[in-house]
Amino acid sequence: AQSVAQPEDQVNVAEGNPLTVKCTYSVSGNPYLFWYVQYPNRGLQFLLKYITGDNLVKGSYGFEAEFNKSQTSFHLKKPSALVSDSALYFCAVRADNNAGNMLTFGGGTRLMVKP
């Protein structure tokens, strides 16, 4: 079984400040972890993923995420938030031994960046 938790429904940040969107996961095998962003009335857009190797993953639009195996976390970060970063963010996981190849999403976190 695999699951993802995003403990915050909403994160509020002032423009220019660093942001963190939290994600923890549970899988029976090794995890492949993904972050997606969704703007209103749009599909999901891939930001970054962790497969193996370096725990700090860099992605699109200045976002990065840190994989922490001991804490089973994969938090999304950005050093300086933009108003245009305001959107719905989903963390997702797939185990390397997932026979069904299914992606499990967290409940989503709404990021609000205020000018």
Place this chain on the structure above:
Amino acid sequence: DTEVTQTPKHLVMGMTNKKSLKCEQHMGHRAMYWYKQKAKKPPELMFVYSYEKLSINESVPSRFSPECPNSSLLNLHLHALQPEDSALYLCASSQEPGLRYNEQFFGPGTRLTVL
């Protein structure tokens, strides 16, 4: 071409109508997916096609009928839907079905309203 397209963008149908949603990708991806997404919720997997064959059906009611005519096209046929089926329907694709670290590319979705 690195995108997934979906038509129509919006669809309003009555409970007795028959309609179809269409999804297309020209990235050479061999896995294609249908998801249903309610407002402010994560996408819920409905169907997975691997190499044009249905590999996963997540206990979806028979009023939803998927079809994969070729490796680039995915259809979702709708018949006798219920108002609770109103949602954003997302199509996605990924490279090789067996490679679990591949990210999925999502289309913009079809906003379906059932009256």
